Amino acid sequence: MTPALRWAALVAALLAYPFVDRALGLQTVHAVSDGMIYVLLALGLNIVVGYAGLLDLGYAAFFAIGAYAMGLLNSPVLGSPLYGYPWSFWVCIWIAAAVSALLGTAIGAPTLRVRGDYLAIITLGFGEIIPVAIRNLGDITLDIGGWRPIERLNLTGGENGVNPIGRPHLPGVPFETDPVPWYFLILVIGALSIWAMTRLHDSRLGRAWMAIREDETAADCTGVNPISTKLLAFALGASFSGFAGSVYAAKLQAITPGAFEFQVSIMLLCMVVLGGAGSIKGVILGGMLITIFDRVALAQMTFFVRWVGRATGVQALAAADVTLWRWFFFGLGLVLVMLLKPEGLAGRRVRPIAPADDDLDSPRIEEAPRRAAALPAWLLDQARRGAAPDPILEVRGLARRFGGVVALADVDLVVPRGAVIGLIGPNGAGKTTFFNVVTGLIPPDEGRIAFAGASIVGLRPNAIVARGIARTFQSIRLFPQMTVLENVLVGEHCRLRASVPGAVLRPASVVAEEARARERARELLAFIGLDGKAQDLARNLPYGDQRRLEIARALASEPRLLLLDEPTAGMNPRETENLTTLIGSLRRELELAILLIEHDMEVVMGISDRITVLDYGVRIAEGTPAEIQRHSKVIEAYLGTGYEREPHA
Amino acid sequence: MNAWEVLVQQTINGLTRGAVFALIALGYTMVYGIIELINFAHGDVFMLGLFISLSWFTLLGVTKTLTGWQLLTILPLVFILTMLTTAALNVAIDRVAYRPLRRSTRLAPLITAIGVSFMLENLALLWKGPAPIAYPDVFPSVDILREWFGVDSAIFVTTKDVLVVGATIPLMIALNYFVTRTRWGKAMRATAQDRETAQAMGINVERTILLTFFVGGALAGAAGLIQGIYYNIGMWWMGYQAGLRAFTAAVLGGIGNMPGAALGGLFIGFLSAWSDQYISARWTNAIVFSILILVLVFRPQGLLGARSADKV
Numbered sequence: 001m002t003p004a005l006r007w008a009a010l011v012a013a014l015l016a017y018p019f020v021d022r023a024l025g026l027q028t029v030h031a032v033s034d035g036m037i038y039v040l041l042a043l044g045l046n047i048v049v050g051y052a053g054l055l056d057l058g059y060a061a062f063f064a065i066g067a068y069a070m071g072l073l074n075s076p077v078l079g080s081p082l083y084g085y086p087w088s089f090w091v092c093i094w095i096a097a098a099v100s101a102l103l104g105t106a107i108g109a110p111t112l113r114v115r116g117d118y119l120a121i122i123t124l125g126f127g128e129i130i131p132v133a134i135r136n137l138g139d140i141t142l143d144i145g146g147w148r149p150i151e152r153l154n155l156t157g158g159e160n161g162v163n164p165i166g167r168p169h170l171p172g173v174p175f176e177t178d179p180v181p182w183y184f185l186i187l188v189i190g191a192l193s194i195w196a197m198t199r200l201h202d203s204r205l206g207r208a209w210m211a212i213r214e215d216e217t218a219a220d221c222t223g224v225n226p227i228s229t230k231l232l233a234f235a236l237g238a239s240f241s242g243f244a245g246s247v248y249a250a251k252l253q254a255i256t257p258g259a260f261e262f263q264v265s266i267m268l269l270c271m272v273v274l275g276g277a278g279s280i281k282g283v284i285l286g287g288m289l290i291t292i293f294d295r296v297a298l299a300q301m302t303f304f305v306r307w308v309g310r311a312t313g314v315q316a317l318a319a320a321d322v323t324l325w326r327w328f329f330f331g332l333g334l335v336l337v338m339l340l341k342p343e344g345l346a347g348r349r350v351r352p353i354a355p356a357d358d359d360l361d362s363p364r365i366e367e368a369p370r371r372a373a374a375l376p377a378w379l380l381d382q383a384r385r386g387a388a389p390d391p392i393l394e395v396r397g398l399a400r401r402f403g404g405v406v407a408l409a410d411v412d413l414v415v416p417r418g419a420v421i422g423l424i425g426p427n428g429a430g431k432t433t434f435f436n437v438v439t440g441l442i443p444p445d446e447g448r449i450a451f452a453g454a455s456i457v458g459l460r461p462n463a464i465v466a467r468g469i470a471r472t473f474q475s476i477r478l479f480p481q482m483t484v485l486e487n488v489l490v491g492e493h494c495r496l497r498a499s500v501p502g503a504v505l506r507p508a509s510v511v512a513e514e515a516r517a518r519e520r521a522r523e524l525l526a527f528i529g530l531d532g533k534a535q536d537l538a539r540n541l542p543y544g545d546q547r548r549l550e551i552a553r554a555l556a557s558e559p560r561l562l563l564l565d566e567p568t569a570g571m572n573p574r575e576t577e578n579l580t581t582l583i584g585s586l587r588r589e590l591e592l593a594i595l596l597i598e599h600d601m602e603v604v605m606g607i608s609d610r611i612t613v614l615d616y617g618v619r620i621a622e623g624t625p626a627e628i629q630r631h632s633k634v635i636e637a638y639l640g641t642g643y644e645r646e647p648h649a
Numbered sequence: 650m651n652a653w654e655v656l657v658q659q660t661i662n663g664l665t666r667g668a669v670f671a672l673i674a675l676g677y678t679m680v681y682g683i684i685e686l687i688n689f690a691h692g693d694v695f696m697l698g699l700f701i702s703l704s705w706f707t708l709l710g711v712t713k714t715l716t717g718w719q720l721l722t723i724l725p726l727v728f729i730l731t732m733l734t735t736a737a738l739n740v741a742i743d744r745v746a747y748r749p750l751r752r753s754t755r756l757a758p759l760i761t762a763i764g765v766s767f768m769l770e771n772l773a774l775l776w777k778g779p780a781p782i783a784y785p786d787v788f789p790s791v792d793i794l795r796e797w798f799g800v801d802s803a804i805f806v807t808t809k810d811v812l813v814v815g816a817t818i819p820l821m822i823a824l825n826y827f828v829t830r831t832r833w834g835k836a837m838r839a840t841a842q843d844r845e846t847a848q849a850m851g852i853n854v855e856r857t858i859l860l861t862f863f864v865g866g867a868l869a870g871a872a873g874l875i876q877g878i879y880y881n882i883g884m885w886w887m888g889y890q891a892g893l894r895a896f897t898a899a900v901l902g903g904i905g906n907m908p909g910a911a912l913g914g915l916f917i918g919f920l921s922a923w924s925d926q927y928i929s930a931r932w933t934n935a936i937v938f939s940i941l942i943l944v945l946v947f948r949p950q951g952l953l954g955a956r957s958a959d960k961v
Contacts, residue, residue, distance in 0.1 A: 121687065
């Protein structure tokens, strides 16, 4: 079957289902519609957990907020003075989504400094607080020493919840009596949501989410703002659950705080994990399987077990109720999926990378130098547009201490326009710390850092990338589960402009920008010698290619200063030679300033204009390669004392 | 009761609650310290500790209040049996659900931990039923101030309060001795700091992790037993809440920091007792979780821990 035919069949089946159901008298439309609401919720959670890699254990809180937004605005009976006359469903559903998104942002904002499992616990904490608040806000009395400004105010309906809630009104559509309109309403909302999610996934924002998921620090240093990116994941994930919650409230006609407990968050997480975090198809599959299991299979199993019990005469089985094992099976499901198939039933294999086995057993395939293509024209254009200020980087009196350890003390370093500056020194001299301070990962204790004449102290790493400083890492930090092309596209992130509505609606300007970005990325890959591997996962590249991909990713951000941290580490002589040629051409043709940490003295002496030597955080020498080679302090630092002057007999 | 007596009474209540939280928090903090896992199922091991201790009492034929020599023989015996059972349970959980994921991402074992937590709660529900169960009043409850000292006070201190503190403090002293003075304790601390280096120094890391789960499980079992004796009631869902409060305590003290967990437990105990009294019991959970969130956001190293830098 061709894809088009398959789509047509799917749409036909979805449209025909409620009528087939009615013809056969199955009466399953209600249950299926409810299941679809949970699938929609799971899809929203998938944005947070699957795309952005943030484990959210309190997602039901947003579901609750959506449902209560609908309930409070659209209920005719609620006793609070704030409400009391119903609004239209069609207005409320948007308000509910907006309120959820707003609260997602408000809740997300303070928590985003926290990573990984701590973030998970914070979301869990919010997930606990929201139902508690909803319960207690049904009866508020503020008593200040006998003075009661608020007495028995019912804001949320308390434990009893909100009941009834107004249904949607469309002329001629019987929402009151018939489940079929609900089915189609949810189907339309679901289809629109999936459409929007797919487009978000394949956008600038989608790539940024995945980059954050793969390696937050590297993403930050590639120009992705982790704070706003994560906030958008929370906000958009929450807005989808706002839709789902408001439809749920209107369909059920009643909501109680009990419907939004921790267990609901976990069931939704089960759907995402079982199907495969990050895969829309997987999450739909997981959601359907769990809904069927929960609503159909457990009950049927009870009948079956009882039948077996009666047939065999075992009293315990004959009276068994398998539905009581519900949460046991959910728990078991989570454990088994994580142990046996952590990528889920339909997900792409997302396994942690085994520590690189330095290719001792498997000899690395010697690759011929494949750099054929010239420098991409757009990079040349960028370089020629306006001369860079001179000096491009000026660091004065930089100091950084870690507890009692002085990593950097009063370090000066100047990178003139278009120069290659080597930074050398024994292990632990503070070279990488210097890079980390310049790129904003670590704040300096003292000192000035001026880039292109303006101070960059205190800027976040991604802001520094946007100013024009790009870097590579000593231990390669690519986005391993993204393709080679996507890695380079993340590098372009800070030069692209597509917004969230732009990513979903795709106006001509966004389509053109995206096409141009891909074209540029392909040219860069051709230049660096990785064309033909654009669709490979970065983790599957050989070591030397990974190093070069990291440089391509850095170049994609259109830097005016490139910081390379031991680019030839672990390379064989041929790869080293290639890389040296590459650095030479970057500098010659792009007039790109380069700051280079390198242990290979042949490389560093060969391509550097000037060299700065650090030892124990202190600059001990600065000069041309020839001067450095003769410098007594440098020789002492590398070899120890007693060698600097061989006694001539 | 005047205002001062209320405060003193609630502080005593807080102390006993806090002692239980502290014992549970120690298990969280030890496991986190060594494998950086929030052992979500730990609270449920505590809950099962209560039910298991009840079973041991039943097996030993205890249905009434213990007297005289029984307090010195049966009670310590049940302590030991319960602690051994929950310790074995905790080790089994690690073997089945966490150990295969040691080299996985950090979120993977957290998800399995949640799964295990749900399984344990469901099993307890099936075992004991949905209603709260009565725990026999095995420990004599004597109103100390009135009956021993003849002081007529509104404040109520019983021998049970003394038992809680009297059982918790020796356990903590023993734990502290174990961790700071023994070979195994040293191996534990070394593994917590740097697993690979510890391995290179000849420490059997897997056995050390096993030992950590064993000790943590034993403490949770002791906490369950104490809880049962003190409150005479047990619910299948109590582990989730106690676990979260204890985890809050561990975070408050700086996760990985054992004295911190003990102090954090006491603090959460006082806080929840005061909140029940002075604000409203129905807001206590929200208050405890707000503190958890605030600490994680603004001082993730805890009130006692030291900040550690991210490696780049």
